[in-house]
Amino acid sequence: MARVLMKGCEAIAEAAVRAGCRFFAGYPITPQNEIPEYLSRRLPEVGGIFVQGESEIASINMVYGAGQTGTRSLTSSSSTGVSLYSEGVSFCASARIPIVYVNVARGGPGIGAIQPSQQDYLQAAKASGNGGFQMLVFAPSTVQEAADMTYRAFDCADRDRNPVLILADGVIGTIMEPVELPPMKSEEEVAANKKSKRSWACVGHKLGREHRSWIEPGSFDTTNLQQRNEEAAKMYETWTPEWEAYQVDDAEVVLTGYGISARIAKAVVDELRLEGKKAGLIRPITVNPFPYEAYEHIDYSCCKGILDVEMAIPALMIHDVKAGVKERASIDTCLCSGGNIMRKKAVMDAAGKILER
Amino acid sequence: MERIYARTETLQQDKVSGFCPGCMHGTVIKLIGEVMEELEIVDKTVSVEGVGCCGLLMDYTDYDTTTAPHGRACAVATGLKRANPETIVYTYQGDGDLAAIGLGETMSAANRGENFTVIFVNNGIYGMTGGQLAPTTLVGMKAATAPKGRDPKEHGYPMHMCEILGQLKAPVYLERCSCNTPQNVIKTKKAIKKAFRNQIDGKGFSMVEIVTSCPTNWGMDPLGALDFLEEKMLVEFPLGVYRDRTKEV
Numbered sequence A: 001m002a003r004v005l006m007k008g009c010e011a012i013a014e015a016a017v018r019a020g021c022r023f024f025a026g027y028p029i030t031p032q033n034e035i036p037e038y039l040s041r042r043l044p045e046v047g048g049i050f051v052q053g054e055s056e057i058a059s060i061n062m063v064y065g066a067g068q069t070g071t072r073s074l075t076s077s078s079s080t081g082v083s084l085y086s087e088g089v090s091f092c093a094s095a096r097i098p099i100v101y102v103n104v105a106r107g108g109p110g111i112g113a114i115q116p117s118q119q120d121y122l123q124a125a126k127a128s129g130n131g132g133f134q135m136l137v138f139a140p141s142t143v144q145e146a147a148d149m150t151y152r153a154f155d156c157a158d159r160d161r162n163p164v165l166i167l168a169d170g171v172i173g174t175i176m177e178p179v180e181l182p183p184m185k186s187e188e189e190v191a192a193n194k195k196s197k198r199s200w201a202c203v204g205h206k207l208g209r210e211h212r213s214w215i216e217p218g219s220f221d222t223t224n225l226q227q228r229n230e231e232a233a234k235m236y237e238t239w240t241p242e243w244e245a246y247q248v249d250d251a252e253v254v255l256t257g258y259g260i261s262a263r264i265a266k267a268v269v270d271e272l273r274l275e276g277k278k279a280g281l282i283r284p285i286t287v288n289p290f291p292y293e294a295y296e297h298i299d300y301s302c303c304k305g306i307l308d309v310e311m312a313i314p315a316l317m318i319h320d321v322k323a324g325v326k327e328r329a330s331i332d333t334c335l336c337s338g339g340n341i342m343r344k345k346a347v348m349d350a351a352g353k354i355l356e357r
Numbered sequence B: 001m002e003r004i005y006a007r008t009e010t011l012q013q014d015k016v017s018g019f020c021p022g023c024m025h026g027t028v029i030k031l032i033g034e035v036m037e038e039l040e041i042v043d044k045t046v047s048v049e050g051v052g053c054c055g056l057l058m059d060y061t062d063y064d065t066t067t068a069p070h071g072r073a074c075a076v077a078t079g080l081k082r083a084n085p086e087t088i089v090y091t092y093q094g095d096g097d098l099a100a101i102g103l104g105e106t107m108s109a110a111n112r113g114e115n116f117t118v119i120f121v122n123n124g125i126y127g128m129t130g131g132q133l134a135p136t137t138l139v140g141m142k143a144a145t146a147p148k149g150r151d152p153k154e155h156g157y158p159m160h161m162c163e164i165l166g167q168l169k170a171p172v173y174l175e176r177c178s179c180n181t182p183q184n185v186i187k188t189k190k191a192i193k194k195a196f197r198n199q200i201d202g203k204g205f206s207m208v209e210i211v212t213s214c215p216t217n218w219g220m221d222p223l224g225a226l227d228f229l230e231e232k233m234l235v236e237f238p239l240g241v242y243r244d245r246t247k248e249v
Helices: A008-018 A034-045 A056-067 A086-095 A121-125 A143-160 A170-174 A187-195 A222-236 A259-274 A292-297 A318-325 A344-355 B025-038 B053-059 B073-083 B095-101 B103-112 B161-165 B182-200 B222-236
Strands: A004-007 A023-026 A049-052 A073-077 A100-107 A113-116 A136-138 A164-169 A176-179 A243-246 A253-256 A279-284 A286-288 A305-310 A331-335 B045-049 B065-067 B088-094 B117-122 B173-178 B206-211 B240-244
Touching: A004 A008, A004 A143, A008 A034, A008 A073, A008 A100, A008 A143, A008 A164, A008 A170, A008 A176, A023 A034, A023 A056, A023 B073, A034 A049, A034 A073, A034 A170, A049 A056, A049 B073, A056 A073, A056 A086, A056 B073, A056 B103, A086 B065, A100 A143, A100 A170, A113 A170, A121 A164, A121 A286, A136 A143, A143 A164, A143 A176, A164 A170, A164 A259, A170 A259, A243 A259, A243 A292, A253 A259, A253 A344, A259 A279, A259 A305, A259 A344, A279 A292, A292 A318, A305 A318, A305 A344, A318 A331, A331 A344, B025 B053, B025 B088, B025 B117, B025 B182, B045 B053, B045 B073, B053 B065, B053 B088, B073 B088, B073 B095, B073 B103, B088 B095, B088 B182, B095 B103, B095 B117, B103 B117, B103 B161, B117 B182, B161 B173, B161 B206, B161 B240, B173 B182, B173 B222, B182 B206, B206 B222
Parallel strands: A023 A049, A023 A073, A073 A100, A100 A164, A136 A164, A253 A279, A253 A305, A305 A331, B045 B065, B045 B088, B088 B117, B117 B206, B173 B206
Antiparallel strands: A004 A176, A100 A113, A136 A286, A243 A279, B173 B240
């Protein structure tokens, strides 16, 4: 398939359509407006539905409703808007409604800045709503990855009957890159997917316990609710963390970061290697589940230190990195925040200092 | 012998009502079920229950039912109906759910002319949480969070949802009913049937507001609550048709 030049947001939107997404609701917020704008044109072409919600709260609940019909459904927002998704996402998790949503993250806290940021790490990876539910969270570092992850996210959501989050950022959302789009699912495949959920979909059934669909995000029966939480916990255990290990085997400095920070860090690794300096990179691809195991592949006998690279102050992923490294090496940070994009030179300098040890 | 009345089969046959004495929820959900049967839409109807006593709907229905977060029933219904237009969707919401926390979703769904049915049960108080001030609580009426009674200087005035939604162009049908007398119960059933019929015919947004009593949280016995409803509630919330474009669309 030929590669096309696309903005990250548009590639995410097109990949969703190709995955069979036929419902989108969202509310405008920068820097993700290209997703709803693209889908307002594209979804009607394939018989899909686009709704501009009156708020993020309404939008996530429209997606919660559409997901209950078995229709592959998507919403997207950015940071402060994603905060408003919390209750709706928690309802999706509790009621086991598969949906996919995208956070094209911007500076924070609060309304913050419209520029890119990675300050939503803890919210995305640990607690996207009340009640301690977990989600698969994919963190793309290229437009290609953003498209591929979005495509795959719908399968994961359906398999687990659980929400899936694409944690992007303002760079990935707005940068233009060549991308090979995933194949378009046929209308027959889309219809078959929806039909496969008919037994639990809330679309009307015959009367009676053996037929009817009840979507219950809660229960007065605490034993029942505990059982459901136990089943969810078992499901979370089936997930396999994913990561990229790059030039790690003999590395004297191991850079670590996700998303756009990891991509910048990778360029630094290449540059250091050209200088004959032994640098490597560990990049979590899923930030939940977090790939703690990745840090077992570091040769701590020659590693002088770890450099945690994040567009967040204070560092947020560092808590997971510490749990992976287990005090076998010191961990330094290279950080920026509030909408500032990581500078390659800053990462070079910070990695250089570790190598001088 | 001809059977002229039977319990609606849309409700679980082994369930006994757990609603408080004098509560009208039981009557309303019975009427909805009867209408579903008469319109032959039982196997394609989905109810979206709100939060509060309306959230007890699922304890009784034997048909597809889903639960919205507090106030979001009209947004959830929008997703359900748009993604699967052949389903008949209705929301079942109280005054706190529809007119306070969910006012934005209610107004916006009505303004878009969403093709579903809203059943709005207005008893002027938060029931399940124990009698707190609602957007429809009458002036002077005491509530758990307004112990001296609703004071317009502090709390404003009761909100009239049929009149408010009547300011919008899109809604097709808005009627306020009550279930305080047999005659009004019959009128309420007719209104519910019309609101569902409009949806079946693809006409757009219909809402039936039903003024009801809450003896428990009003601090009255059921008969006293009926008197209060007639003498006070129906004066503040006059019954009648506030919008009917059914024949035009």
